[in-house]
Amino acid sequence: MGFHTFPIDRADALEDPSRYRFCSREELIAALELDDGAAVADLGSGTGFYADDVAPFVETLYAVDVQPEMHDLYREKELPDAVETVTADVSALPFDDDHLDGAYSVMTHHEYASEAAFAELARVLRSGGRLVTVDWSADGPGDDGPSVDERFGLEAVTDQLEEAGFSIELAHNRPETLFVVARR
Template sequence: MGFHTFDAGRADALEDRSRFRYCSAEELLGAAALAGDDTVVDIGSGTGFYTDVLAGVASEVYAVDVQPAMAAYYREKGVPDPVSLLSADADRLPLAAGAADVAVSTMTYHELPDDALDELARVVRPGGRLVVVDWTAAGEGEDGPPLAERFDAWTTGAAVDAAGFSVRRAESRRETFLLTAVR
């Protein structure tokens, strides 16, 4: 993990609705199994493209990105009421233990620091959920990061299990994978 971060100078590309072909709004919401009173941590939220989807259901969403420029872009775009922006490394979240019902990483797992899963296990309450959608190493590399910077669903699942979660679903698609787990 932790290869690089997305170039904030290209933030407009993250607002392209064609991104939903890799993970639709409905698929993300279904995987997260959100309830109206859930608190969500969106790791690597970027411009808020997927955060906005989560904010339509959850009562509180922490949009976490290591790059202040991404938060500035999101602020300028318009941040929905239930969203709080946090500039932080994913392995040092400014949240209390058990503060979140759900943690989501959408197309950012390959960018996270090595200790991020341990930190998410600290922040997600027992019984809480983790959703990871990312570019798969089993893909063709047509879009997304280079194949050498990607992980597959099974390698990610092993890391998620080692961090204290229990994988419930792991599937590989043409260019992405989807993984859900419970703490």
């Protein structure tokens, strides 16, 4: 897989409510199993589409993105009080060990997937913390999202996470995407 970023000139597509057909707000929040005092990271937050949904349910939501321009666009929308933007690669998160209660990525796993990123997630998530991954599946038809050759299959994603020390609680394919809940 080649690393790439989402084109800034197409960032308005990240605000399209039809994205909920791949992962709803309720599904994501339920999978995270968080309490009001939680610290959570949105990995590849973009313009904050899902961060806006999760922020009311946590104390701190770190909107992590490698593109500072995405944070600029998010700020134009007005950040919720709980949100802090973090410009960083998932393989080099600026958090202390065991800092996060949870983390999630929606349609970005294929962009940061590496041994270094998974090791970093294992470092910053507390014991028992959940990592929710929703991404385009290599097992899908490729009608939406990136080309199938840029995606991982469900088995590859669960293998990546297990090798980094996560236990898989839920993993299934859907028509175009995969959904994985892992616990550190």
